[in-house]
Amino acid sequence: MGADRGRARGKLLGSVVVLGSGSLLVSGCASMPSSGDVHSVSASQRADSQVQVYAVPPRPGAEPSEIVSGFLEAMTSDDPQFAMARQYLTPKAATDWRATEVTVLADGPDPQPTRSADRGADANGFTFTVSGKRVAVIDKHHAYLPTAPQEAYTQTIHLVRQSGGDGTGREWRIDALPEGLLLGQSDFQRIYRSVNKYYFAAGQDRLVADPVYVRQRTDPETQMNLIAQTVQSVLDGPTNWLKPVVASKFPSGTALKGDTKTLALDDRNALKVPLNDRASNADEAQCKRMAAQLLFTLRDLTTARVGQVELDRSNGSQLCVLSGDQAETYAPDRMSTSPGQYFVDAAGHVERMRPDAGGSGAASDGSDSSDGSDASVMTEPVQGPFGKGEQQVRTVAVSRDEKRAAGVSPDGRSLLVAPLASGSALVRTLVTSDDKNAKDGGLSAPSWDGRGDLWVADRDAAKPRLLRLVRGQGEPQTVDVAGLNGARVQQVRMSADGVRAALLVSDGSRTTLRIGRVERSGEGDKSVVSVVELRPGAPQMEDVTAVSWAGRSRLVVVGKETGGVSQQLRYVQTDGSTSAAGTLPSVNKVTDVAATDDDRMPLVAHSQEDGIVRLPPGANWRTAVKKGSAPAYPG
Incomplete structure (x- = not known):
C-alpha cells in the first residue's frame, strides 16, 4: 500500500508484500505469491527508490471502496502501460485515461464515499470524493509546478456496475476519474x-x-529506461518557463531513432545516441553543441564520469563525437576549480580564506582551535583598495573571474568597485541610495552574473529599485520586475548563466524567495533587461532570511518553514521542489549564506553567535573567523 495513503486513510483493505529482492505487490486486495521470499514491509520502507512496485487486478465481487483503494494503489506501480490500474476502469475510461501528468499531494489522496447509491440518487453508480493538500503538478513536459502552500485538492471518482456478458450488472468499475496520476509526496519521491x-x-x-x-x-x-527518458526529454525541448531565454541546438522534430527504448553507457562510460532523420544534416559545429547538451545532462544523471557522447544518424553512420574535455567550452559555470571564500572583517575590510598549509593548529584570528573552530583556515587581506586601503564596506561581491570586487559602503548608500590587484584604484559607481535607514535599508549586497554584469537592489522604501551595471560600470539601468504587486526586492542573487535571478521579496509582513527569468532585448550596452514570471523558490518556507546559488539549478536557503518556529537551512531546486535529503545541519542565527556550484566546496555562513562558519561536505559546522560578516563566493 502507498505510504502516503496509509497516513491519509488509516487502515486500508489489502496488504503489501515484497517479492524476491525489491519488488512490491500492491492492491486494494492483494493475492499472495506462490514462490519467492515473502515478508511484510512497513509504509516507511516505501520511500526506498530501489523498491519496485507491481499491482494486482481487482478481486471478483470487490466493493466500491476496494476498487477505489486498489486503483489509487495501482497508480504507484511500475506496471507497463499501467495495465493493472486500467483493470479497475470501464473499457472506455481505460482507453481515455492518460497518465502523462502527475498531481502530488502532501499526505496522499483521501477517498471518502458520498453514499449517493444509498440515497437512491444514483442507483447504478457510486461516487467517492478524493481530497488532499496539493503540493505540485508535474506537467507533460516533466516540469515541476509548485502550488500555493496547503492548497486544497478535491476531485471525484465515479463507479458503475460493469455489465457482464449476459448484460447483467456484476462488477464495480470506475467510469469517471481525474486525469493523470495522483501520488502522495513519499510515493512521488520514490518513483521520480x-x-x-x-x-x-x-x-x-x-x-x-x-x-x-x-x-x-x-x-x-x-x-523507456531512465537514460532514454532523459535524452528524449532533452530532444523535446526546454520547459515552458525557460523556453523564452534558451535555445536547443537539436533541429525541430529530432527524436530517438525508431523504437529506441534503452540507452546505456558502455564500459568506457561513453554513450551512443541514435537519432531520427531530422538531425541527419546537422553540421559539425551544431552537432558538437547538440552533444554538449546531452553530455552535461548525463553528468547530472549518473554517478559515473561520462567520457563522451556519440550522435549517430538514422542510417547508423556517425554524426559527431564530443569528449568530456571538449564539452567544457560550453560549461554553465566557468569559475576556477577552487573558487575563493571571502568575507568582511571586523574593521570593514575584505579578506580571503585559504587553507593553512602549515597546519599550525591556530584559528584564523590567532586563538586556539580547541573550542571547535576550524584550524585549517587562514585569512589574508585581498589585494587592492578593499583589502589594505582605507575604504570600508559592509557587504562584498567578487566577480566570477575573481579579478574585481564590488562593495557597499558602511552607510548602505554607495556602491563601490575595485580590481583585486595591488595599486588599483577605487571607483565610486553612479549607484546611490537615498535611504537614510543605514542599518537595514539602502543597497543590498551586490551580485555578479556570468556575463560580467553587476546587480544590486535599492531597498529605499520611497523608491525601491533593482539595478544593473553593464560590466560593472557606467550608468545604472533600472530593471523592471514584473509581478511584485507592491512588494520590494530585498536581495538579489544572479545565476552563473545570467538568465535567472533569485530574489528575496518582502511585502512588509514576510520575506519570500522568488525565481525570475531574465529577458533581454537589444544588444550590448543598449540592451534592455527585465525580470519576468516570478515563481516561488521555496514554497514550503514562509520567511526567508538568506539565499545563495548552490548548483546549476539549486539554491541554499535560510528561513522558517510554514508553521515552524526555528530557523532551517535547506537545499531547494529552482523549480520550487525539495526533498527530505535537502535539510542541512542547523547553526545559530544565520544572517548570510554563501555557496558555489561545486558541491565539493564548503558552505560558508555568518552566524550572529559564532561569526563566519563553514560546513565542509560530510562534516559539521565549524567556526572559521570569530569576528567577520558578509561571506561570499565569486558571483
Whole structure:
C-alpha cells in the first residue's frame, strides 16, 4: 500500500508484500505469491527508490471502496502501460485515461464515499470524493509546478456496475476519474527523480540547467529506461518557463531513432545516441553543441564520469563525437576549480580564506582551535583598495573571474568597485541610495552574473529599485520586475548563466524567495533587461532570511518553514521542489549564506553567535573567523 495513503486513510483493505529482492505487490486486495521470499514491509520502507512496485487486478465481487483503494494503489506501480490500474476502469475510461501528468499531494489522496447509491440518487453508480493538500503538478513536459502552500485538492471518482456478458450488472468499475496520476509526496519521491537537462542561453555558447522530473525506472507509458527518458526529454525541448531565454541546438522534430527504448553507457562510460532523420544534416559545429547538451545532462544523471557522447544518424553512420574535455567550452559555470571564500572583517575590510598549509593548529584570528573552530583556515587581506586601503564596506561581491570586487559602503548608500590587484584604484559607481535607514535599508549586497554584469537592489522604501551595471560600470539601468504587486526586492542573487535571478521579496509582513527569468532585448550596452514570471523558490518556507546559488539549478536557503518556529537551512531546486535529503545541519542565527556550484566546496555562513562558519561536505559546522560578516563566493 502507498505510504502516503496509509497516513491519509488509516487502515486500508489489502496488504503489501515484497517479492524476491525489491519488488512490491500492491492492491486494494492483494493475492499472495506462490514462490519467492515473502515478508511484510512497513509504509516507511516505501520511500526506498530501489523498491519496485507491481499491482494486482481487482478481486471478483470487490466493493466500491476496494476498487477505489486498489486503483489509487495501482497508480504507484511500475506496471507497463499501467495495465493493472486500467483493470479497475470501464473499457472506455481505460482507453481515455492518460497518465502523462502527475498531481502530488502532501499526505496522499483521501477517498471518502458520498453514499449517493444509498440515497437512491444514483442507483447504478457510486461516487467517492478524493481530497488532499496539493503540493505540485508535474506537467507533460516533466516540469515541476509548485502550488500555493496547503492548497486544497478535491476531485471525484465515479463507479458503475460493469455489465457482464449476459448484460447483467456484476462488477464495480470506475467510469469517471481525474486525469493523470495522483501520488502522495513519499510515493512521488520514490518513483521520480530530479534531473537537469541543458540548453544554450540565447545568443551565447553557455549552457543553462533546466530541471525536470523523470521516472527512476522504466516509464510505464513509453517503456523507456531512465537514460532514454532523459535524452528524449532533452530532444523535446526546454520547459515552458525557460523556453523564452534558451535555445536547443537539436533541429525541430529530432527524436530517438525508431523504437529506441534503452540507452546505456558502455564500459568506457561513453554513450551512443541514435537519432531520427531530422538531425541527419546537422553540421559539425551544431552537432558538437547538440552533444554538449546531452553530455552535461548525463553528468547530472549518473554517478559515473561520462567520457563522451556519440550522435549517430538514422542510417547508423556517425554524426559527431564530443569528449568530456571538449564539452567544457560550453560549461554553465566557468569559475576556477577552487573558487575563493571571502568575507568582511571586523574593521570593514575584505579578506580571503585559504587553507593553512602549515597546519599550525591556530584559528584564523590567532586563538586556539580547541573550542571547535576550524584550524585549517587562514585569512589574508585581498589585494587592492578593499583589502589594505582605507575604504570600508559592509557587504562584498567578487566577480566570477575573481579579478574585481564590488562593495557597499558602511552607510548602505554607495556602491563601490575595485580590481583585486595591488595599486588599483577605487571607483565610486553612479549607484546611490537615498535611504537614510543605514542599518537595514539602502543597497543590498551586490551580485555578479556570468556575463560580467553587476546587480544590486535599492531597498529605499520611497523608491525601491533593482539595478544593473553593464560590466560593472557606467550608468545604472533600472530593471523592471514584473509581478511584485507592491512588494520590494530585498536581495538579489544572479545565476552563473545570467538568465535567472533569485530574489528575496518582502511585502512588509514576510520575506519570500522568488525565481525570475531574465529577458533581454537589444544588444550590448543598449540592451534592455527585465525580470519576468516570478515563481516561488521555496514554497514550503514562509520567511526567508538568506539565499545563495548552490548548483546549476539549486539554491541554499535560510528561513522558517510554514508553521515552524526555528530557523532551517535547506537545499531547494529552482523549480520550487525539495526533498527530505535537502535539510542541512542547523547553526545559530544565520544572517548570510554563501555557496558555489561545486558541491565539493564548503558552505560558508555568518552566524550572529559564532561569526563566519563553514560546513565542509560530510562534516559539521565549524567556526572559521570569530569576528567577520558578509561571506561570499565569486558571483
